Amino acid sequence: MSTPFYVSPEQWYQDKAEYARKGIARGKPIVALEYDTGIVIMAENRSATLRKIAEIYDRIAFGGVGKLDEYENLRKAGVRYADMRGYSFSREDVAGKSLANEYSTVLGSVFTREMKSLEVEILVVEIHDRGSAFYQIRYDGSMTDSTHYASIGGDGDKLLDVIRGGWSAGMPLRDAARLGRRALAGSGNGAAIDDLDERNLEIAILDRMRRGRTFKRIGAEESRSLLSG
Amino acid sequence: MFKGQTYAGDSFYEFLSKDHPDLLPKWAGTNWTEISFMHGTTVLAIVCKDGVLMAGDRLATEGHAVGTRDLEKVFRIDEACMMAIAGAAGPAVEMVRMFQLELEHFEKLDGQPLTFEGKANRLSFLLRQNLPAAMQGLVVMPIFAGYDHDKGRGRIYKFDITGGRFREADYYATGSGGKDARGSLKKVLRHEDLSRAEVIEAAVEALLDAADEDRATGGIDVVRGIFPTTKIATRSGVEDVADDELRRVYEGIIARRRGRE
Numbered sequence: 001m002s003t004p005f006y007v008s009p010e011q012w013y014q015d016k017a018e019y020a021r022k023g024i025a026r027g028k029p030i031v032a033l034e035y036d037t038g039i040v041i042m043a044e045n046r047s048a049t050l051r052k053i054a055e056i057y058d059r060i061a062f063g064g065v066g067k068l069d070e071y072e073n074l075r076k077a078g079v080r081y082a083d084m085r086g087y088s089f090s091r092e093d094v095a096g097k098s099l100a101n102e103y104s105t106v107l108g109s110v111f112t113r114e115m116k117s118l119e120v121e122i123l124v125v126e127i128h129d130r131g132s133a134f135y136q137i138r139y140d141g142s143m144t145d146s147t148h149y150a151s152i153g154g155d156g157d158k159l160l161d162v163i164r165g166g167w168s169a170g171m172p173l174r175d176a177a178r179l180g181r182r183a184l185a186g187s188g189n190g191a192a193i194d195d196l197d198e199r200n201l202e203i204a205i206l207d208r209m210r211r212g213r214t215f216k217r218i219g220a221e222e223s224r225s226l227l228s229g
Numbered sequence: 230m231f232k233g234q235t236y237a238g239d240s241f242y243e244f245l246s247k248d249h250p251d252l253l254p255k256w257a258g259t260n261w262t263e264i265s266f267m268h269g270t271t272v273l274a275i276v277c278k279d280g281v282l283m284a285g286d287r288l289a290t291e292g293h294a295v296g297t298r299d300l301e302k303v304f305r306i307d308e309a310c311m312m313a314i315a316g317a318a319g320p321a322v323e324m325v326r327m328f329q330l331e332l333e334h335f336e337k338l339d340g341q342p343l344t345f346e347g348k349a350n351r352l353s354f355l356l357r358q359n360l361p362a363a364m365q366g367l368v369v370m371p372i373f374a375g376y377d378h379d380k381g382r383g384r385i386y387k388f389d390i391t392g393g394r395f396r397e398a399d400y401y402a403t404g405s406g407g408k409d410a411r412g413s414l415k416k417v418l419r420h421e422d423l424s425r426a427e428v429i430e431a432a433v434e435a436l437l438d439a440a441d442e443d444r445a446t447g448g449i450d451v452v453r454g455i456f457p458t459t460k461i462a463t464r465s466g467v468e469d470v471a472d473d474e475l476r477r478v479y480e481g482i483i484a485r486r487r488g489r490e
Contacts, residue, residue: 079334080244080334081234087245
């Protein structure tokens, strides 16, 4: 029988955090920002079938960066959670905040208890009748919320600098989408802005003008006209 | 992943039965035939040129008494599909809700909607789950219809209580007045050529005929302004036919019938 080495808790968590950060840093970022009637969510994505952005519920969308199988499992768990709540209470009782809390709990408990932490960052966005909410959940379960815009993955500071410089309340979707593209291009390991077009951008919106399920993917054709000119 | 979640498939019903069985209704085990329930009804579906129309009366009866005058029995299920219900109101409305969620849940998890065939199959599955309750008197008889984008036309499925699923080419009607409505619709020729106005008229006329023969089917109540729920599914989605339009069609039919007498 071998004698286990002693590893201090600090060292143990630091190693895990570094491991997770390395995994996530390889991925491309996601950015979400408000426009006049909703939120646009954008990511650089060269695959037309594997998604980083998805619908959770009527007014809630999901974004995941890092390891695909891990955030995909979290997304599915989120859909089940939301649909179950909507079924047992009412559709209006499904809130982004409680979903974000669930994600935070799961990521936090995996980070403290498991050998390997999850190499993901999760973004939960939600539109309200007035305004909206953005929740970012990190690999260790820590959660931050922000107003008007948010990002996960990539070089967050650089990305938000671009948004901060160009964002204004009540801007139309077209302007918001272009600003989002500029931010993604300027965030370090992303592509140059000229290379970011409808073929490698994944774009989705939550729009107050839509009734019921407000989530909508923006297809290639619509993306092109949105970003051109 | 989340606390209490062990199921890993794409079905909402199966997820609930595995991880949250307490949320599902348990109707089996009681003999409901002795207890009076909302029952009689007429709901119908007619294929037309642009897709398919679905309509249903609004009356719910409890034995010989009126239960509700303005019950909805025709529902939009998703972007392309509708469902009409006849039978015990409670389980039927519950089945509509579960069916809607089942399709939405699959679409969200899988990233794409089920095919028309797949949706009809899911409804069969839900009906099979209801069989024990149906054997004890809580029968649900749905019609499923919608625009099939793959085939480019409107389609209708009828079901029996065991979940048996049968395709109807032109039209179908069920409920206590279903036979009368079918008799009326039988006289309409070439359903697939019907224009929007023609198919609405055929539906209203069939519902009037059913209400005329069947005491448990509600007629059109101009005093209270209660008109049949009428929806049309086409390439561009599911659309409600407005009460004003139904009123005009109704008045036209009545005027014609008066002229005849």
